[in-house]
Amino acid sequence: MEGVLGLLVLIADIYAIIKILQSSASGLKKLVWVLIVLLFPVIGFIAWFFFGPGGRA
Numbered sequence: 001m002e003g004v005l006g007l008l009v010l011i012a013d014i015y016a017i018i019k020i021l022q023s024s025a026s027g028l029k030k031l032v033w034v035l036i037v038l039l040f041p042v043i044g045f046i047a048w049f050f051f052g053p054g055g056r057a
Contacts, residue, residue, distance in 0.1 A: 021034070
């Protein structure tokens with residue numbers, strides 16, 4: 001069961017990173033959000049989902 005949960009977290013984090021890189025935020029904000037998602041996979045994804053940069057470039 002842990003493997004499935006880990007895979008779901010990985011997929012969610014990859015999705016978040018792609019969306020962060022596609023956003024219209026500045027380069028520094030993108031870097032900070034990507035680092036947050038990478039360093040804190042679950043909490044970082046949740047934080048990005050509610051507070052992260054939105055919109056497309």
